[in-house]
Amino acid sequence: MESGFLDRPRAVYATDPAKSRGRLVAEPKSPTRTDFQRDRDRILHSAAFRRLKHKTQVFVYHEGDHYRTRLTHTLEVAQIARSLARALGLDEDLAETLALAHDLGHTPFGHAGERALDACMAEHEHFDHNAQTLRIVTRLERRYAAFDGLNLTWETLEGLVKHNGPLLNADGSGGEALPFGIAEYAKVQDLELSRYASAEAQAAAIADDIAYNAHDIDDGLRAGLFEIEDLRAVSFLSGLLDEIDTRWPGLDRSRRIHELTRRVITRFVESTIATSRANIAALNPKSVDDIRGAGRPIIGFGAEIAAADTHIKEFLYPQMYRHPWVMEVMGHAETIVKDLFAIYRADNEEMPEEWRDLGDGPARAAADFIAGMTDRYAIQEHKRLFDVTPDLG
Known part of the structure; x- marks a missing residue:
């Protein structure tokens, strides 16, 4: 690795906190933190961030202590995002901030919960977890006196x-x-939705993909949804297993799994760094606006790793995300979300007073309340309101 890797200054195309476009509500600058460090700290101290601890990644909260939750996944994404930002001369704090916040809008029960809530909101402009994240950080977190x-x-x-x-x-x-x-927030502030985001945002997005691939392999193996040798169906993973088995023949299963997942992360990160450096050199950007105006992503995988990413997802989709056991549990989870929505939509007095009317109608209020729930709170609410609650065990 080239010298200076661990102590590289911010590049000219990085986002400079000293040149931030500021906040919707003007505030005095912090004497001890940059604007992006302050953003990060506000996210870390938010109620929405704390709730990620008990929100499903793939497995519901009580299935085991060693599976990823939204919170542990988020922390892993943040670590990868910081590594990418450091290697590429980007603002590490902004990349970390975006990684920490990227899943705040997710419902309980992972993508099953989002599918159910979106179906409930089909006649009310739908539900989207990314839009919900924006809604949380611009409106639904109600902690500060001034905004x-x-x-x-x-x-x-x-x-x-x-x-x-x-x-x-x-x-x-x-x-x-x-x-x-x-769409609602675009009426208040122009986020230049027709342009690409900063390199830091692109790094956080690709860090999410890297974490998903590696850690869903890990969780799927530990849950017994597939076996290590099944992964040889993906040539990229088969090559990594050959490396491990050649160097450490007879390695026990737990260490073999860890050696595999750490190699997946390393290869994906190294490819992203090399490819992104080449993209940056070709573009020769002089500012973050050059990144935004490039007309294409600048942070990305190389061709070999992009193919591996596709093949890993193609393997995991039927073997994990659509595994009959996972589908059965997620079907029960969808029932819980739909039942709760029907109750809250019909009688908003079943919700806490602060959630009953935020000005967007009873359906949106119900969606906001449900989206903020943890898995276990959603189950508790269902037990409170219904005689029979589906078993997610």
Whole structure:
């Protein structure tokens, strides 16, 4: 690794906190923290962040202490995002901030909960977890005396909304397809939805993909949904297993799994760094605006790792995410979400008073309340309101 890797200064194309576009509600600068460090700290201290501890990643909260939750996944994404930012000369604090906040809008019970809530909201402008994240940090967190939300910087809000790419066409059209929450906020502040986000936001997004791949392999193996040798169906993983078995023949299963997952992360991170450096050299950006205006992502996988990413997802989809046992549990979870929505939508007095009317109608209020629940609270609420609650065990 080249010298200076661990102590590289911020590049000219990085997002500079000293040049932030500021906050919607003006505040005095902190004497001890940059604006992005302050954003990070507000996210860490938010109620929405604490609730990630008991929200499903793939397995519901009580299935085992060693499986990922939304919180542990988020912390792993943040570590990878910081590593990428450090290697590429980006602002590490902004990359970490975006990683820490990226899943705040997720419902209980993972993607099953989101599917159920979106179906409930089909006649009410739908539900989208990314838009819900923006809604949480700009409105639903009600802690500060001077404003609703967390009053985060423009750069953090931009990164949260656009980390997967522009939401409008280059000419600004396509606004009719914006999810509720993003469309509403666009009336208040222009986040330049037709342009790409900063390199820090792109790094946080790709860190999410890397963490998903490695740790879903780990969790799936430990849950017994598939076996190590099944992974040889993915040539990239088969090659890594050959490396491990050649160097440590007869290694016990637990160490073999860990050696595999750490190699997945390392290869994906190294590919991202090398490919992104090449992209940056070709673009020769002089500012973060050059990154935003590049018309394509700058942070990304190389061709070999992009193919491996596709093949790993193709393996995990039937073997893990659509495994009959997982599907059965998630089906019960969807029933819980739909039942709760029906009750709250019909009688909002079943919700705590502070959630009953936020100005967007009873359906959206019910969706906001349910989306903020942990798995166990959703189960407790269902038991309170219904005689029979599906078994998620």
